[in-house]
Amino acid sequence: MTNQRAPHHHGDEPIVSIRNLRAGYGRVPVVHGVDLDLRPGQVVALLGPNGAGKTTTLRAIAGQIPTVAGDILFDGVRTRAPLHRRVRLGMAYIPESRAVFRTLSCRDNLRLGSSGLSAALAMFPQLAERLDVPGGLLSGGEQQMVGLARALSRKPDLIIADELSLGLAPLVVDTLLAAIRSAADEGAAVLLVEQHVRKALTVSDFAYVMRRGSIELSGTSAELLERVDDIERTYLSLALHPEAS
Template structure:
């Protein structure tokens, strides 16, 4: 596939037609300053798919997610949402089109209360529904609604960050290391939540240190090595001994 560098000229993506991916990267290059991190990346996420994005530290996984959500600029190629190139749209416009990014490192406003964080995640006029949805997904948040987010445990902060994927009802969720640094019992809750999102038809693009757990819920897998896609196929094939060792190794 070859990439294009055309700017998006519309503020709304067309509804996905049959066979149209929710997300498609075509020939994407991206990096920081003069340093190129991603090189000629082709990747797609089908409606309702759970896609694992794997690779060693420094392979470019976080850069790829940041490029999709608009925090990092693609220097070449196209980033398509429902078939529309959004590579030149700012991050907030992409969010309005149904894209949700849960970044590594607890993406919450620590000085605001849990309730205020949820209000910021909610669509205008739907604050009560946002609280209800978040507490339904993560009951522990219901007991801390008026507490500053910075006083929550690491696991509770991650729950708060992930609640936006339930509150906004997005079409595509990008998740970057949601389980990093969490206790095993919280990791179980995180993966149970991801499975719930998948079961309701939300498309997911997942980066996580627990490779085998991600592959258990994934419908497709990509492996990045030094900014290039080196594996594009099924989780079942990737889990086979020789292929797994070749692309993932001890990870």
Template sequence: MNDQTDVLLAARGLSLSYGTVPAVSQLDLEVRAGEVVALMGANGAGKSTTLMGLAGLLGPAEGHVELMGEPTTEPLHRRARRGVRYVSEERSVIRSLSTLDNLRLGPGPVDDALSLFPELEALLDRPAGLLSGGEQQIVTLARALAGDVRVLLADELSLGLAPLIVQRLLGAARDAAAQRGVGVLLVEQHAHLALKHADRAYVLHRGQIVLSGPADELSDRLDEIEASYLHGAMPAAATP
């Protein structure tokens, strides 16, 4: 198990709000090198807000974020230079550009992206707008994982996608942690899949962490957790 010196990203008493409306309260969590952490909760629990705060898109109302052991208030583009990658729940491709040009927009070499997802080789000349939803998400994740990545923050990688694509995406995130020491924080609507690929997990309820622990222990309590805290976190209809 990684120790305290391996913490890449942490929230310390972090509270986040939209104007005067509180969204997340007194959040304490850690993401260590080489591990996948799942962040689970019902719709509106504060999961996406948490990722935005950790990524630098939303400033803290209280508390702070630590990156590589040091407090930071840097915006996303500066955290990105230090190896933080944020994948939002909206697919981040420019539809008019080719797959190749979309990959070129990332911070890492295209060859790295293709080594992670060789299935993109056959799609390089195709406009991203003509790719399936699953292919677009693969482009997004390939671009995020290419190059010198330290932390991956991924919001709903599986949203609306077919099971085989979901397994491919979550497996790639797991491999990045295991093989390259990336710290991964996943927001995932499919709790059983999240726990299958994660080392640890946190459960958010109304903006506060109510449960945390090893993924296998929380998996054993999944029925209880779903009934108590995940009601309303319903998967969207799948597309290829």
């Protein structure tokens, strides 16, 4: 992976391929044999009830936890690089916890991104009125916008985002997902874990449904959206936040 996107990737080649991934904590595997492909320009949603192993899968792909078995290929090359090296190769990993500097102003938080304030405000104009507010006093949604603007400012070619919208109002969720969609439209590959199933299927191109550590179903998001009631009943009914989808 490099930061020079377009010339590097051609056709339909995956930028990331996961083959028979097993990962977990200590000696306890919680992800059993996951296969998954991410292509430039695509948003891929990873759905599933709480505890299915979605976050663990993301952490393994990001290099935050080691794999127990299986392969993670970046641009067709097997990698065991740790998180910070994958970030240098062009990955942005947005974990569930919100990453703002609480005592720095919103303005200074945004300036930490590599393309600066104006690009961030073009992405999220609503932050313009909040520039002097310390990061810690921004709303949850605003904090998430700041974190996302900073992550996207590096023009990553792989974006891994874990429950961006946890606890946020529907309109804010739409704003965040729209920013993710634009990054994909500009060429990034995106892997998204999202509790709002319908929103996730609307914004994504392809989706995987995970349960008990394995992929149980996959398909184009359009196909899955057509049978979303059935999918929610059959695969996602263990979700702790069914009202959120």
